[in-house]
Amino acid sequence: MKKIMLVNISIIILSLFLVAGSAFGLSEVYKNNIYDPGMLKPKDSVLNVKVGERVPDFSLPSVQGGNVTLGQFHGKKNVVLSFIPAAWTPVCSDQWPGYNIAQPIFDKFDAILLGISADNIPTLFAWTNQMGDLWFPVLSDFWPHGALASKLGILRSNGTTERATFIIDKQGIIRYIDVHDINERPPLEDIVRELQKLK
Numbered sequence: 001m002k003k004i005m006l007v008n009i010s011i012i013i014l015s016l017f018l019v020a021g022s023a024f025g026l027s028e029v030y031k032n033n034i035y036d037p038g039m040l041k042p043k044d045s046v047l048n049v050k051v052g053e054r055v056p057d058f059s060l061p062s063v064q065g066g067n068v069t070l071g072q073f074h075g076k077k078n079v080v081l082s083f084i085p086a087a088w089t090p091v092c093s094d095q096w097p098g099y100n101i102a103q104p105i106f107d108k109f110d111a112i113l114l115g116i117s118a119d120n121i122p123t124l125f126a127w128t129n130q131m132g133d134l135w136f137p138v139l140s141d142f143w144p145h146g147a148l149a150s151k152l153g154i155l156r157s158n159g160t161t162e163r164a165t166f167i168i169d170k171q172g173i174i175r176y177i178d179v180h181d182i183n184e185r186p187p188l189e190d191i192v193r194e195l196q197k198l199k
Contacts, residue, residue, distance in 0.1 A: 033130065034089065041182070042181040042182055042183060043162060044182075045156055045162055047154065048153030049151075049152055051175060052173065054174070055173075061121055063125050064138070068114065074170065074171070077112045078111040078112070079114060080112070080165065080167050080195075081165065081167075083116050083161045083163065083166075084096065085161055085182055086117065086118075086119060087119045091163070091184065092117075092163075094185055096115055096138075099113055099115075100133075105192055105195075106136075109198065110170075112137075113135075116139045117141065120140055121140045146159060154179060162182060163181070163184075163186065164179045165191060169198055175194060
């Protein structure tokens with residue numbers, strides 16, 4: 001009971017930090033570079049995978065250098081895949097920096113976060129440098145364009161991905177999927193709740 005209360009208190013504190021960070025954490029120069037696409041169709045794809053299935057393995061280039069494969073975490077880490085639609089857009093620019101504050105929670109649940117976008121490496125490099133250091137690898141699903149997103153069924157008709165979260169256990173099995181309204185940031189507490197179940 002104490003553990004659950006501590007996690008819930010942590011989530012509330014983190015949520016407050018995320019709201020504060022969104023409002024005050026971005027420099028004016030950075031804010032001026034953000035493109036606002038306006039309201040978009042909340043979802044625009046059909047999933048190809050289900051909870052309980054094995055996720056297809058992948059190897060994607062990382063902004064930090066080299067390729068990252070899902071297989072390298074098998075038997076070692078739970079994996080959270082965080083797909084965002086596009087660099088330099090408002091919700092995405094709030095979502096990923098917010099995960100910096102949550103790193104201790106991911107560590108607590110023996111999880112690695114992988115940020116994935118269909119943008120190319122130079123775009124992701126410039127964008128993440130403007131945001132500041134991110135503790136997790138940022139991967140490009142640019143070429144073949146959106147190949148992983150397409151396999152999962154989250155590639156939108158305009159070539160961007162859904163705002164989607166997948167939690168994969170150490171055996172490579174999908175334990176949670178959230179294809180979120182593209183106009184909103186997914187709640188961190190949902191990810192924490194699902195990671196707790198893997199403990």
